[in-house]
Amino acid sequence: xxxxxxxxxxxxxxxxxxxxxxxxxxxxxxxxxxxxxxxxxxxxxxxxxxxxxxxxxxxxxxxxxxxxxxxxxxxxxxxxxxxxxxxxxxxxxxxxxxxxxxxxxxxxxxxxxxxxxxxxxxxxxxxxxxxxxxxxxxxxxxxxxxxxxxxxxxxxxxxxxxxxxxxxxxxxxxxxxxxxxxxxxxxxxxxxxxxxxxxxxxxxxxxxxxxxxxxxxxxxxxxxxxxxxxxxxxxxxxxxxxxxxxxxxxxxxxxxxxxxxxxxxxxxxxxxxxxxxxxxxxxxxxxxxxx
Numbered sequence: 001x002x003x004x005x006x007x008x009x010x011x012x013x014x015x016x017x018x019x020x021x022x023x024x025x026x027x028x029x030x031x032x033x034x035x036x037x038x039x040x041x042x043x044x045x046x047x048x049x050x051x052x053x054x055x056x057x058x059x060x061x062x063x064x065x066x067x068x069x070x071x072x073x074x075x076x077x078x079x080x081x082x083x084x085x086x087x088x089x090x091x092x093x094x095x096x097x098x099x100x101x102x103x104x105x106x107x108x109x110x111x112x113x114x115x116x117x118x119x120x121x122x123x124x125x126x127x128x129x130x131x132x133x134x135x136x137x138x139x140x141x142x143x144x145x146x147x148x149x150x151x152x153x154x155x156x157x158x159x160x161x162x163x164x165x166x167x168x169x170x171x172x173x174x175x176x177x178x179x180x181x182x183x184x185x186x187x188x189x190x191x192x193x194x195x196x197x198x199x200x201x202x203x204x205x206x207x208x209x210x211x212x213x214x215x216x217x218x219x220x221x222x223x224x225x226x227x228x229x230x231x232x233x234x235x236x237x238x239x240x241x242x243x244x245x246x247x248x249x250x251x252x253x254x255x256x257x258x259x260x261x262x263x264x265x266x267x268x269x270x271x272x273x274x275x276x277x278x279x280x281x282x283x284x285x286x287x288x289x290x291x
Contacts, residue, residue: 003028004209005057007047007088008066009040012164013103013156016198017066017205028056047084054091062209063092063100068136070166074128081136089143099150100140101208106155106194106222106260108134116194116226116261119155119218127254137218144216152213154205157222157260160280161198162287169195172233173284176240183244187252189230194222194259197280200273207269219265223273226259232277239281 004021008014009029018040021027030045030053045053047067057063065088068081092100107130109117125131137153144151160169168183175181185191204221233244265271275283 003058003061004064005061006030006064006066007045007053008068008103009042011066011069012161013069013159013198013201014066015163016161017202020199020202020206030056047080047087050087050091053088054094057091057095057097059096061095061097063088063097064205064209065100065102068103068133070129074132077129078132081132082139085136085139089140089147089149092149093143093147097149099152099212101152101154101205102137102140103205104137104153104155104218105130105133106157106220106258107255108137108155109258109260111255111257112259113257116222116224116259117220118261119220119264141216150214151216152208153216153218154208154221155218155260156201157194157196157220159196159198159201161284164198168229169232172236172244172246173287175244175246176236176242176285179245181245182247184247184249185229185233186249186254187256188248188250189233189246190228191252191255192226192228192257192259194225195227195232195277195280196221196223196273197275197283200275203274204265204269204271207271211269213268217268219269219271220260220262221265221271222260222262223277224260224262226257227277232281235278235281236285239278240285 004027006029010031028041031042043056108123108125110124110126123134125134140151143149164170171183237244
């Protein structure tokens with residue numbers, strides 16, 4: 001493996017990835033507000049300040065950008081994705097970096113009630129989150145085509161698993177042992193999501209790192225299935241043997257259904273999701289047992 005520089009290694013996905021990567025001596029992680037990482041080379045940097053990481057990126061590095069996951073502050077979220085993209089890509093051009101792997105989201109597709117979205121489908125994001133991810137992808141594509149950068153975009157499904165602390169799925173797990181946590185199910189629980197255990201996502205990322213994809217390519221790292229939130233709650237109640245104190249509303253604040261076809265990733269990256277929703281719920285419940 002070439003030297004790997006990870007941006008955003010302290011988050012939910014980043015820490016899960018680091019726990020599964022071998023050859024730690026070939027990895028360097030940019031950290032911002034924490035020194036929590038052990039047994040890995042690290043440096044302080046801020047994606048919004050190009051000079052803070054400029055000297056740490058070297059020719060022949062592979063850059064893995066995990067920064068820019070969902071944030072409650074849309075302005076900060078837009079900055080970390082769009083401004084951060086320009087800062088990083090300009091550095092990569094100057095340092096003659098050949099390969100960058102970007103984490104994106106299947107939310108760029110928008111509403112999809114009929115069939116799982118493919119990488120060639122038109123993008124019609126329905127949320128500001130999806131919109132910012134779409135714009136970020138377009139910036140990376142522009143740099144790839146105009147500056148001869150190899151860019152791999154991984155559109156992730158809805159991640160869940162141990163150590164995730166935000167989002168509806170995490171709230172549902174917390175509510176198993178805390179009756180004061182009352183998750184809200186929109187569209188009366190008939191919202192459908194493509195749920196992917198973080199360990200499967202990590203394997204998809206590892207395969208992408210190890211697969212020398214040229215030019216600009218996009219892959220859906222997803223389960224390829226859609227699950228209603230009502231189905232998820234029923235499974236959670238069955239496995240935990242507890243009643244989940246959810247609240248229902250007919251309000252719909254984002255997509256009714258979003259899911260993605262992972263055939264391309266299976267073919268080219270040898271990506272194979274292995275963790276069933278039932279087993280994923282069981283392993284995550286063990287983590288939340290002390291909540």
